[in-house]
Amino acid sequence: MQEIRPERVLVLGIGNVLWADEGFGVRCVETMSQTHALPENVRLLDGGTQGLYLLPFLEEADALLVFDAVDFGLTPGTLVTMRDGDVPAFMGAKKMSLHQTGFQDVIATAQLMGYCPEHMTLIGCQPVELEDYGGSLRPAVSAQIPHALAEAVRELASWGITVTEGATPSNDLVDPSLARDAYEQGRPAEDDACRIGDYRFFPSAAKVRA
Amino acid sequence: MTTQTPNGFTLDNSGKRVVVDPVTRIEGHMRCEVNVNDEGIITNAVSTGTMWRGLEVILKGRDPRDAWAFTERICGVCTGTHALTSVRAVEDALGITIPDNANSIRNIMQLALQIHDHIVHFYHLHALDWVNPVNALRADPKATSELQQMVSPSHPMSSPGYFRDVQNRLKKFVESGQLGLFKNGYWDNPAYLLPPEADLMATTHYLEALDLQKEIVKVHTIFGGKNPHPNWLVGGVPCAINVHGVGAVGAINMERLNLVSSIIDKCMEFNKNVYLPDVVAIGGFYKNWLYGGGLSSKSVLAYGDIPEHPNDFSADQLHLPRGAIINGNLNEVHDVDVRDPEQVQEFVDHSWYDYGEPGKGLHPWDGETNPKFELGPNLKGTRTHIEEIDESAKYSWIKAPRWRGHAMEVGPLSRYIIGYAKGHEDIKNQVEGLLRTMDLPVEALFSTLGRTAARALESEYCGRLQKHFFDKLITNIKNGDSSTANVEKWDPKTWPKEAKGVGMTEAPRGALGHWVRIKDGRIENYQCVVPTTWNGSPRDSQGNIGAFEASLLDTKMERPEEPVEILRTLHSFDPCLACSTHVMSPDGAPLTTVKVR
Numbered sequence: 162m163q164e165i166r167p168e169r170v171l172v173l174g175i176g177n178v179l180w181a182d183e184g185f186g187v188r189c190v191e192t193m194s195q196t197h198a199l200p201e202n203v204r205l206l207d208g209g210t211q212g213l214y215l216l217p218f219l220e221e222a223d224a225l226l227v228f229d230a231v232d233f234g235l236t237p238g239t240l241v242t243m244r245d246g247d248v249p250a251f252m253g254a255k256k257m258s259l260h261q262t263g264f265q266d267v268i269a270t271a272q273l274m275g276y277c278p279e280h281m282t283l284i285g286c287q288p289v290e291l292e293d294y295g296g297s298l299r300p301a302v303s304a305q306i307p308h309a310l311a312e313a314v315r316e317l318a319s320w321g322i323t324v325t326e327g328a329t330p331s332n333d334l335v336d337p338s339l340a341r342d343a344y345e346q347g348r349p350a351e352d353d354a355c356r357i358g359d360y361r362f363f364p365s366a367a368k369v370r371a
Numbered sequence: 372m373t374t375q376t377p378n379g380f381t382l383d384n385s386g387k388r389v390v391v392d393p394v395t396r397i398e399g400h401m402r403c404e405v406n407v408n409d410e411g412i413i414t415n416a417v418s419t420g421t422m423w424r425g426l427e428v429i430l431k432g433r434d435p436r437d438a439w440a441f442t443e444r445i446c447g448v449c450t451g452t453h454a455l456t457s458v459r460a461v462e463d464a465l466g467i468t469i470p471d472n473a474n475s476i477r478n479i480m481q482l483a484l485q486i487h488d489h490i491v492h493f494y495h496l497h498a499l500d501w502v503n504p505v506n507a508l509r510a511d512p513k514a515t516s517e518l519q520q521m522v523s524p525s526h527p528m529s530s531p532g533y534f535r536d537v538q539n540r541l542k543k544f545v546e547s548g549q550l551g552l553f554k555n556g557y558w559d560n561p562a563y564l565l566p567p568e569a570d571l572m573a574t575t576h577y578l579e580a581l582d583l584q585k586e587i588v589k590v591h592t593i594f595g596g597k598n599p600h601p602n603w604l605v606g607g608v609p610c611a612i613n614v615h616g617v618g619a620v621g622a623i624n625m626e627r628l629n630l631v632s633s634i635i636d637k638c639m640e641f642n643k644n645v646y647l648p649d650v651v652a653i654g655g656f657y658k659n660w661l662y663g664g665g666l667s668s669k670s671v672l673a674y675g676d677i678p679e680h681p682n683d684f685s686a687d688q689l690h691l692p693r694g695a696i697i698n699g700n701l702n703e704v705h706d707v708d709v710r711d712p713e714q715v716q717e718f719v720d721h722s723w724y725d726y727g728e729p730g731k732g733l734h735p736w737d738g739e740t741n742p743k744f745e746l747g748p749n750l751k752g753t754r755t756h757i758e759e760i761d762e763s764a765k766y767s768w769i770k771a772p773r774w775r776g777h778a779m780e781v782g783p784l785s786r787y788i789i790g791y792a793k794g795h796e797d798i799k800n801q802v803e804g805l806l807r808t809m810d811l812p813v814e815a816l817f818s819t820l821g822r823t824a825a826r827a828l829e830s831e832y833c834g835r836l837q838k839h840f841f842d843k844l845i846t847n848i849k850n851g852d853s854s855t856a857n858v859e860k861w862d863p864k865t866w867p868k869e870a871k872g873v874g875m876t877e878a879p880r881g882a883l884g885h886w887v888r889i890k891d892g893r894i895e896n897y898q899c900v901v902p903t904t905w906n907g908s909p910r911d912s913q914g915n916i917g918a919f920e921a922s923l924l925d926t927k928m929e930r931p932e933e934p935v936e937i938l939r940t941l942h943s944f945d946p947c948l949a950c951s952t953h954v955m956s957p958d959g960a961p962l963t964t965v966k967v968r
Contacts, residue, residue: 179426217588333597339444
């Protein structure tokens with residue numbers, strides 16, 4: 162097998178932090194910046210729910226490592242690693258997305274334009290709970306962050322990139338007011354802030370209210 | 372049954388019912404149902420926001436100086452517009468003024484977002500309603516080159532070889548089986564009218580626009596420190612200016628200002644050489660398809676934006692016009708006061724919320740967001756699998772905002788109709804020029820095509836405004852003013868015990884307002900009334916229909932099972948359901964289900 166030695170790597174977390182386990186990807190890169198020292202050719206980025214805005218970052222990268230909450234139909238909290246051709250297919254499968262120009266379309270667009278990163282790895286976590294607006298990660302998903310990061314370190318090592326303990330300050334992460342601790346501590350009480358939604362799309366909400 | 376709405380539309384809910392769910396190529400999730408008669412004409416339309424949005428409630432108790440960061444996460448498109456609206460609302464509440472440079476920089480950022488959104492909307496979300504990329508594979512590159520040179524002589528990329536290359540690239544993409552971005556099209560529907568060469572030309576510009584949009588967002592990276600999710604600041608902008616500095620980090624220096632300047636130039640060129648000529652060329656083939664006007668010929672609303680001077684939002688100081696037109700009377704443009712409790716009110720009689728009593732309207736400062744999901748007795752299907760919704764009861768997660776009781780359309784077309792009616796010089800010249808070029812009467816504006824054309828004109832105008840504010844910024848800096856923020860009232864100890872404020876912007880898709888109440892240094896209530904709430908609103912207690920619903924009426928569908936016409940008109944609003952409502956499709960299936968009953 163040919164050795165993979167990308168010059169520039171993008172480590173991207175995607176998802177919506179306002180929405181329980183949907184924030185998994187973003188919280189992974191946030192944690193990584195606090196616990197791991199990455200070399201200069203690796204860029205950490207909170208991609209949020211952005212679509213085409215992410216295109217320039219893909220163009221700049223030879224390899225892409227993405228963290229995301231993905232519905233694989235597995236036991237909640239399960240981590241799955243996918244590579245290259247499998248990545249877009251899985252990101253589209255039953256993916257709950259706030260936006261039609263989802264990340265799958267971003268990849269398709271990058272391919273059409275001829276600047277999709279040559280290597281792509283997705284580290285996905287099966288969510289426990291998404292239907293909790295204003296909530297944060299569930300324990301089973303939160304507990305997977307260290308494992309997801311260990312997997313990322315192994316993947317980066319296979320690309321010839323050494324990661325050590327430490328920190329990687331980055332401008333490209335969530336605003337401090339949205340950082341995990343501040344976000345969780347500032348949450349309004351349930352009586353003040355309804356956390357659930359439409360019965361049709363939130364079956365457990367229907368159960369609660371029935 | 373035939374009914375007459377107070378705002379002048381005739382509805383007939385007999386005949387076939389066509390359900391489109393979800394409507395694709397938009398932000399967020401919506402469902403649309405229409406009734407179609409034997410001639411294929413739409414006689415009734417029902418638009419449902421299928422997501423519940425809870426942003427307002429999660430802001431309760433938080434620091435108002437942080438609200439922008441949360442509102443930026445509402446959706447994947449308007450990040451900056453929500454953030455700007457939010458900081459304006461908080462500044463208004465606390466009486467904070469911003470420096471001149473901050474006003475220029477905010478305007479440049481807001482205009483960049485406007486141009487970015489308009490271009491991306493036209494080429495990547497809307498063009499496929501008019502342009503058939505599969506048909507482009509049959510084009511003759513030489514004839515395409517001739518067409519390009521005819522519609523836009525000054526566009527440099529027009530050789531036959533260039534179009535042949537693009538065509539080969541497309542072929543490869545399509546043959547690889549990953550039609551990808553072009554999937555879900557109705558590519559053999561007779562509603563598509565372009566010859567293959569025009570399809571190839573427009574599809575080529577789809578690719579050119581992708582390259583350009585990457586450049587535009589650099590403006591946000593430069594002034595907002597990063598993108599996506601640029602930084603904003605209550606009191607100004609979070610970037611310092613030091614023209615003598617160097618490098619790509621730290622204070623804004625000449626090198627980065629020059630980059631902004633070159634991006635502004637690129638946008639202006641693209642608007643002039645590509646976007647506007649495309650709208651004229653494509654529009655020329657669809658000149659007889661003047662459906663979709665809906666509310667635009669009756670009632671339109673704009674809050675206005677892009678203030679010439681900091682802290683002055685008076686109507687005559689705004690470059691994007693403010694005003695309200697009702698009942699089609701273009702001779703009278705009413706001023707709009709978003710603080711007046713009698714003007715902007717939201718109703719929920721047909722929305723899945725509860726105000727405790729029927730027929731009640733609430734001004735956003737007193738707004739409530741109490742969800743109440745219930746379905747009407749005429750529903751077909753079950754609670755979890757709705758076949759046909761009952762629009763006589765509650766049927767949407769979108770509230771129904773009204774201006775003095777009137778359902779209003781908002782967006783680029785509304786801004787342009789108001790500007791035209793007010794005699795706004797730039798807008799009037801643009802509109803008259805376009806109508807002359809296309810040999811169309813002014814009534815043609817009130818259409819789907821008019822909405823699409825207004826967006827292109829606005830993109831061009833916004834480019835010029837960007838240049839104006841860039842020059843203003845440079846002059847001011849050269850005169851020795853490098854101030855970008857006012858932090859006098861940063862400390863909550865300087866705030867009153869209670870305060871309320873409102874922020875307004877013109878988002879790409881229309882009038883956007885955030886209303887905030889602050890108590891003891893914390894957010895007590897926060898309400899966003901977003902453009903798609905206006906346009907996508909359900910019926911109100913009087914039975915008035917909203918802009919989406921009105922726009923679909925009387926449209927002829929070529930094939931009811933292929934809702935090209937519905938998508939075309941709904942897309943012309945650039946709907947964004949992500950912030951007007953909240954989450955989501957049951958399984959995220961990308962394919963739209965179209966059911967004809």
